[in-house]
Amino acid sequence: MVKDPQNPRQSLAGPRARLLELSQEKGVSLAALSELLGRNPTYLQQFIRKGSPRKLEEQDRATLARFLGIGEEELRESQDNSYVKPPKRRDSGDWVDVPRLDLGAAAGAGRVPGDEAGFDAFRFSRRWLAEQGLESAQLSAIRVEGDSMEPLLNDGDEILVDLSPRPFRDGIHVVRLGETLMVKRVASTGAGRVALLSQNLAYPPVEVAAEEVAIIGRVVWKGGRV
Known part of the structure; x- marks a missing residue:
């Protein structure tokens, strides 16, 4: 203090x-x-x-x-410095509630991972999730902060992150690098290294050894204001 x-x-x-x-x-x-x-x-x-x-x-x-x-x-802010293992989603008939986390994943610098509880939920059609190949996904929703992933992901957008363990493939992921959490396009560059890429060309690529990066989950959907 x-x-x-x-x-x-x-x-x-x-x-x-x-x-x-x-x-x-x-x-x-x-x-x-x-x-x-x-x-x-x-x-x-x-x-x-x-x-x-x-x-x-x-x-x-x-x-x-x-x-x-x-x-x-x-x-x-310390309350931003957290991330969570996926809370159990609530299923109700034809609908699935996906927890929203009071958490921003920076599209630039990052967040320190910890524990975070859902404060709300998005309700998705079970049929729609199946059509997207997400019927068995472990999903949570977080918001994007910053402009380094524009125009693909804008500041304030909310993204669905699939935390199911899957083989890595290039794409948009929430990752942990050191003690920071961020959302980036992750691409393999060979020889055991990966590149963390921003959509906004004002932000240069960051290339690191693959073992330095923990893939938290793959971004599978986004929503935001027009």
Whole structure:
């Protein structure tokens, strides 16, 4: 916990506390850091002291982390840093309820895996799932955060992830790399290596040894606002 010097009765925690602490250590005002992001001067003050926005955008986190010389994970909300083994889906006659997880998989940087419970459900036709080859799939739904998979997956889209153990094949997957969780197109490059590819060409490919990447599940459907 960190005390807010402008309001000693208020204790800050998580990325808000860390950002305030770093700005004080570096002698850089929150207004200057806000302008670094191309935001209005009160943007980070509102983030820290009023909780608006609820969390920093992916690109803003990356910019601040580079400037402050820290890992981007230090500026992520702890409640976002989780993922789950698939909850049991509820079947009811011709319909199947697929749990929605209160979790975002970043289409750029990632999330630390842990445990997460479903807070809601999408209801799918059992027949439709069978037509898609998903009648026996272990499904959960999470949201996409960030723009690195645009235009295929947009910020705020919700995706169905099939966590059933299957042989690997190239495609869009939710993966764990080190301690981060992300959604990327995964392609084998041979010699025991894979490439993590973004749809947005502003993000360069990342090539790593195959054993460094854990395939959490394959993305099999997406939904989002028009």
